[in-house]
Amino acid sequence: MMSHSSRIGLVDCNNFYVSCEQAFNPRLRKRPVVVLSNNDGCVVSRSTEAKQAGIPMGVPYFQIRQQLYNINGVALSSNYPLYADMSSRAMRLIHEQIPQQEIYSIDECFVDLSEFAADQALVEAFRIRQRLLQCLSLPVSIGIGATKTQAKLASAMAKKPSGSSGVCDLSSPPGSGRHADMLLQSIRQVWGIGRRITERLEVNGVQTIGDLLGRPERWVRQHFGINLLRTVQELKGQPRLPFQTAPEPRKQIIASRSFGGAVYELNDLVEAVSTFVTRAGERLRTDHSLASVIEVYYRAKNLAAPDIIHSDGASIILAAATDDTRVLTGYAIEVLESIYQPGLKYKKAGIVLSGIVPANIRQPALSGVYPMTDGPSQAMRVMDRINQRYGRDTVKIASMGARDKAPWHMSCSRRSRRYTTALTELPVLSAHGMR
DNA sequence: TATCGTATCACAC
DNA sequence: CTAACGGTGTGATACGATA
Numbered sequence: 001m002m003s004h005s006s007r008i009g010l011v012d013c014n015n016f017y018v019s020c021e022q023a024f025n026p027r028l029r030k031r032p033v034v035v036l037s038n039n040d041g042c043v044v045s046r047s048t049e050a051k052q053a054g055i056p057m058g059v060p061y062f063q064i065r066q067q068l069y070n071i072n073g074v075a076l077s078s079n080y081p082l083y084a085d086m087s088s089r090a091m092r093l094i095h096e097q098i099p100q101q102e103i104y105s106i107d108e109c110f111v112d113l114s115e116f117a118a119d120q121a122l123v124e125a126f127r128i129r130q131r132l133l134q135c136l137s138l139p140v141s142i143g144i145g146a147t148k149t150q151a152k153l154a155s156a157m158a159k160k161p162s163g164s165s166g167v168c169d170l171s172s173p174p175g176s177g178r179h180a181d182m183l184l185q186s187i188r189q190v191w192g193i194g195r196r197i198t199e200r201l202e203v204n205g206v207q208t209i210g211d212l213l214g215r216p217e218r219w220v221r222q223h224f225g226i227n228l229l230r231t232v233q234e235l236k237g238q239p240r241l242p243f244q245t246a247p248e249p250r251k252q253i254i255a256s257r258s259f260g261g262a263v264y265e266l267n268d269l270v271e272a273v274s275t276f277v278t279r280a281g282e283r284l285r286t287d288h289s290l291a292s293v294i295e296v297y298y299r300a301k302n303l304a305a306p307d308i309i310h311s312d313g314a315s316i317i318l319a320a321a322t323d324d325t326r327v328l329t330g331y332a333i334e335v336l337e338s339i340y341q342p343g344l345k346y347k348k349a350g351i352v353l354s355g356i357v358p359a360n361i362r363q364p365a366l367s368g369v370y371p372m373t374d375g376p377s378q379a380m381r382v383m384d385r386i387n388q389r390y391g392r393d394t395v396k397i398a399s400m401g402a403r404d405k406a407p408w409h410m411s412c413s414r415r416s417r418r419y420t421t422a423l424t425e426l427p428v429l430s431a432h433g434m435r
Numbered sequence: 436t437a438t439c440g441t442a443t444c445a446c447a448c
Numbered sequence: 449c450t451a452a453c454g455g456t457g458t459g460a461t462a463c464g465a466t467a
Binding site: 036037038040041042058060061062078227250253254255256257258262350 | 451452453455458461
Binding site: 107108227 | 444445446447448
């Protein structure tokens with residue numbers, strides 16, 4: 001039997017959030033544009049022009065607001081429904097061409113190109129690139145490597161002006177192709193090597209990938225642990241991270257937000273927490289899972305002593321694992337009431353679902369091995385279908401509240417229209433939001 | 436001493 | 449209102465408690 005060596009592609013949308021906005025609003029093209037995180041907190045996506053102007057990733061918006069204004073730039077609140085919808089369209093297009101796909105994040109996926117020879121793999125990559133540009137106006141970079149880590153690195157190299165044409169192939173064997181180029185790259189660009197490990201490696205005289213691959217694997221394992229060892233082996237072309245077509249169900253689900261305004265009242269917290277539980281419950285049911293533990297937590301300021309950050313949380317183990325938002329909300333409110341302190345200025349709250357088991361476990365296995373479950377809830381299924389069809393929260397639980405504006409709601413003053421997912425936001429007089 | 440559970444770190448995006 | 453700084457998830461490691 002013929003054994004293939006592995007060849008993996010990584011498709012990565014360039015400046016994804018900004019590119020989505022530009023796809024629907026051509027006036028944003030060729031301009032400094034940034035997209036902001038929740039509550040318009042900090043910069044999470046930048047157009048090329050914004051990068052060139054020196055606006056850093058992750059910087060708080062208020063620090064660059066004036067600068068952006070000076071260069072005739074635009075800041076937008078993030079519009080997740082739009083990005084999620086664009087993402088699923090892009091992923092579908094890629095999947096139609098290469099069925100072996102692992103979706104890694106909202107803007108990235110791996111594709112298994114092992115069946116293709118080197119030259120044909122490049123052809124496939126260019127075709128993906130062209131299709132996404134034509135069909136969705138989304139520019140992407142594609143990296144090809146013998147392993148996922150090589151492919152990620154290759155896509156980073158493909159983004160550089162010198163790496164042009166948007167595709168970079170590192171899957172050729174050492175000594176050929178762009179292998180020499182790879183050895184010259186900074187370790188900081190490698191998937192899995194963040195700020196801290198970069199610092200520690202540099203102290204040890206390791207600056208480039210070539211330096212790193214020159215060190216004995218023993219030394220890497222000893223001083224930096226199993227993760228970096230795996231990374232090193234992947235860079236050498238030995239697969240250590242499996243290609244996973246189907247995603248693993250989550251082991252934990254977190255829903256939390258910083259509040260847009262000042263929150264003091266228990267009632268507002270109940271609304272916020274109920275909303276978080278609702279979102280978490282939706283994700284739980286998407287995974288066909290049940291949760292058996294729920295935790296509620298908050299962060300707050302004491303106005304009498306503003307320097308001290310109060311934070312507290314508590315959790316409760318459910319009598320039976322469930323995916324029922326109503327049950328989960330009941331417990332969550334109970335926990336919230338036990339940790340609520342009057343007089344604090346609440347900044348953020350959240351909930352965590354854990355002890356997650358598959359929903360098809362309806363009976364406890366050998367005693368104590370699995371939590372008791374009461375099975376998936378039919379009512380929830382119906383609710384999900386209604387909300388999917390008629391829009392989020394068409395049916396919801398009462399404790400979420402029904403105000404248009406509440407102090408705990410996020411602020412996002414500069415959000416674009418939900419072009420693809422909200423009929424009510426379609427511009428009436430002009431197609432595609434153009435003028 | 437081995438193991439367990441939990442907190443913290445580090446990273447990604 | 450004159451400060452403001454994101455959310456979700458995983459895995460490894462460190463550490464204290466426990467048997």
